[in-house]
Amino acid sequence: MPVTGETAGNATAPVLRGELRANEPMSRHTSWRTGGCADRYYLPADLDDLANFLRASPHEPLYVIGLGSNLLVRDGGLRGTVVALHARLNDVRLIEQNSSGGLIYAAAGVACAKVARFAAKLHLAGAEFLAGIPGTVGGALAMNAGCYGSETWEIVQQVQVVDRSGQVLIRQPSEYAIGYRSVKRHAGAMESEWFSGAYFRLPPGDQAQARERIKQLLAQRVASQPLDQPNAGSVFRNPPGDHAARLIEACGLKGCCIGGAMVSPKHANFIVNTGNASAADIEALIMMVQSRVKKATGIALVPEVRIIGDARRLT
Numbered sequence: 001m002p003v004t005g006e007t008a009g010n011a012t013a014p015v016l017r018g019e020l021r022a023n024e025p026m027s028r029h030t031s032w033r034t035g036g037c038a039d040r041y042y043l044p045a046d047l048d049d050l051a052n053f054l055r056a057s058p059h060e061p062l063y064v065i066g067l068g069s070n071l072l073v074r075d076g077g078l079r080g081t082v083v084a085l086h087a088r089l090n091d092v093r094l095i096e097q098n099s100s101g102g103l104i105y106a107a108a109g110v111a112c113a114k115v116a117r118f119a120a121k122l123h124l125a126g127a128e129f130l131a132g133i134p135g136t137v138g139g140a141l142a143m144n145a146g147c148y149g150s151e152t153w154e155i156v157q158q159v160q161v162v163d164r165s166g167q168v169l170i171r172q173p174s175e176y177a178i179g180y181r182s183v184k185r186h187a188g189a190m191e192s193e194w195f196s197g198a199y200f201r202l203p204p205g206d207q208a209q210a211r212e213r214i215k216q217l218l219a220q221r222v223a224s225q226p227l228d229q230p231n232a233g234s235v236f237r238n239p240p241g242d243h244a245a246r247l248i249e250a251c252g253l254k255g256c257c258i259g260g261a262m263v264s265p266k267h268a269n270f271i272v273n274t275g276n277a278s279a280a281d282i283e284a285l286i287m288m289v290q291s292r293v294k295k296a297t298g299i300a301l302v303p304e305v306r307i308i309g310d311a312r313r314l315t
Contacts, residue, residue, distance in 0.1 A: 014052040017045040018088075026077065026309075029084060030068035031134065033230040035279045036077025036309060038063070044088050047107070047168065047196055055166030057081065063308060064194045066109060066136030070143065070232055075279045076310030085109035086136055089196060092118050101203040103157060108138030108196050112145070115200070116214055125205025126155055128213040132221055134233055141195040143304070144183050148217060153178045157201040163193035181237050181304055226264040229272035235286060236269055236301040244301055245269035251292050258285040283307060 024041035027034050044050035054062075061080025065071060089109035096103045102124045106115045112130040115137065119127035129150035133140055140152040141159060153173060162168050177184045184190065221227065236244035248254070248268035256263045260277030263285065264270040271285055290301050 014056060016053055016056065017049045018053065019043040024082070026068070026073040026082070029065065029082075030071050030073055030232070031230060032072060032232050032273050032277070032279075032282060034075075034273055034277055034282065035073030036075045038073075038078040038080075038082040040081040042081055042083050044083065044085070047089055047162070050083065050085075050089070050196070051162055051166035051168060053083070053166075054162060054164055058164065064138070066139045067111065067134065069135040070139055070145075070305050072232065072279055072282055072305055072307045074283070074307070074309035074311050076312040078309045085138055085196075086111070089138075091197075094122055095199065097122065097124075099204065101201065104200045104202065106137045106198055106200065108136060108141070108194070108198075110137050111135070112137060112140050117211075119200070119202055120205075120207055120210035120214060123205055123207045123210075124202040125210055126150075126202045127200060128210055128217060131214045132217045137198055138195045141198055142183060142190075143181050144178055145181070148220075151180075153183070155200045155202060157199045159195055159199070160197035161193045162196045168196065169193070224267055226266045226270050226272050229264070229274065230277075231264070231270050231272045232305050234269045234304050235271050236289075237304045239299050239301065242299070243269075247293050247297055247299060247301070248289055251289075251296050253289055253292060256285070256288070258288065261285040263289065279309075280311065 021041040023037045025037050042053060044053055062083060063078060064083045064085060066086045086109045089107035091107040092110050092115060093105050094102060095105050102122060104119060112133040112135055116127050116131035129148050132147040133145045135145060144151050144153050146152060156173055159171050160168060161171055175186055177186060238244050245268040253263050254268050255265045259281030260274045261281040262272050262274050264272050271282055286303060293299060293301050
């Protein structure tokens with residue numbers, strides 16, 4: 001339901017313009033298509049509304065999501081509020097362009113593939129790999145998502161964040177420790193602020209070549225990944241000098257199942273929902289893969305997916 005009144009009876013609180021839902025099934029909002037309910041689910045109208053919501057909820061447990069493509073919500077659901085940015089913070093625009101390239105702004109809720117296509121249309125190169133990331137700009141920033149040899153922060157000039165007090169700030173890449181699937185602030189906790197957008201600096205390129213590269217990357221995804229079944233992309237980070245998929249396959253785990261969760265026969269670093277998987281099935285299979293690979297190779301696979309929520313709701 002739309003939030004139309006003042007919050008918490010506070011006469012000075014801002015009027016929120018977004019949509020607030022109660023007991024929202026997170027299976028509708030995660031790419032694994034499973035998981036429990038969020039106590040509350042908020043869809044902000046825009047960045048100003050998001051800032052007002054954060055300002056009005058100083059102590060509320062919050063989970064900010066995009067497409068839910070790198071997320072497992074446990075079957076007991078989430079206590080607190082999920083804030084969904086996809087299709088809400090959806091602005092993408094050209095800031096400047098000259099002979100040396102261009103600068104693009106994309107809000108956190110914009111799908112990465114949309115940024116890739118937008119850049120190509122403007123004869124800018126270097127963003128094509130974003131077409132292979134099945135998430136939003138906010139999620140790509142938070143984990144330094146990457147594929148096919150490129151990573152998100154390689155093209156970031158600066159980022160926009162919104163903090164718990166509702167203040168919108170600009171931060172520089174130098175303020176973060178950026179690594180493989182890892183982004184941490186040098187000072188302060190990232191949990192007290194969220195990425196609301198990014199400015200991407202890109203060199204000039206050929207539109208036809210960029211579009212062809214995007215087409216090739218998408219074809220490669222279709223050929224190598226189980227896109228016909230609910231999944232969350234790569235489950236584990238690649239260990240140094242190796243590939244998680246190779247290790248999992250070498251341990252004979254392709255096709256291995258727990259309940260409705262299965263290690264994909266097509267790509268061993270994908271766990272798919274065959275139709276009726278619970279979040280517990282998926283998490284148990286993640287743990288089993290880790291245990292088998294560790295026992296056989298001595299390598300501890302680190303999950304790339306985020307696992308949140310309660311194992312089961314207390315009554």
